[in-house]
């Protein structure tokens with residue numbers, strides 16, 4: 795096993811750890827895409843899944859959001875995306891590039907079943923992007939009613955399901971950068987979806 799193999803294993807271990815651990819270094823990457831009008835568009839997202847065998851990263855979003863509209867405006871699997879992750883303790887950056895694949899209805903429903911009820915609420919807002927006079931989450935008042943029992947709240951949160959969208963970024967390449975006192979080092983992993991991926995160190 796080469797040093798580059800070890801590095802790749804370490805990156806995937808950190809990605810997998812972030813899926814289960816809200817405090818993990820790679821939990822909230824920045825996901826950058828084309829906004830659909832040729833402009834860059836980047837935002838923080840929670841990493842919801844990582845699959846080393848498929849070289850993919852999973853994210854949840856609202857189908858009504860601008861990013862979802864931009865993704866859905868191109869053929870599935872054709873929207874380019876870059877996921878940028880930073881570990882502030884080990885001072886390591888990963889820039890992972892690939893294409894967005896939106897899950898189909900059945901797989902989306904399976905993913906929805908994994909979303910805890912409390913987190914389903916964000917998909918229950920009215921009219922994403924609507925301008926309002928005062929700060930307003932857009933959540934239906936009934937859902938915020940203190941008198942509402944947990945079971946009723948859970949049942950009502952099912953209304954968010956049609957707004958839920960799940961997508962994978964199918965990775966093609968990754969750049970890794972390690973900031974070091976004695977000089978920064980970097981590696982590039984390419985052809986991740988090919989039979990024989992390549993890996994090399996480079997001077998950053």
Ligand SMILES: Cc1cc2nc3c(=O)[nH]c(=O)nc-3n(C[C@H](O)[C@H](O)[C@H](O)COP(=O)(O)O)c2cc1C
Pocket residue numbers: 822835836837838839840841853854855856859860861862
């Ligand atoms: C810590 C944090 C985590 C977030 N996680 C998500 C997420 O998992 N999915 C998502 O759609 N938006 C998430 N957001 C909100 C996005 O950053 C963004 O504001 C929102 O999705 C609208 O982006 P858009 O207009 O580009 O669609 C998160 C924001 C923060 C600060």
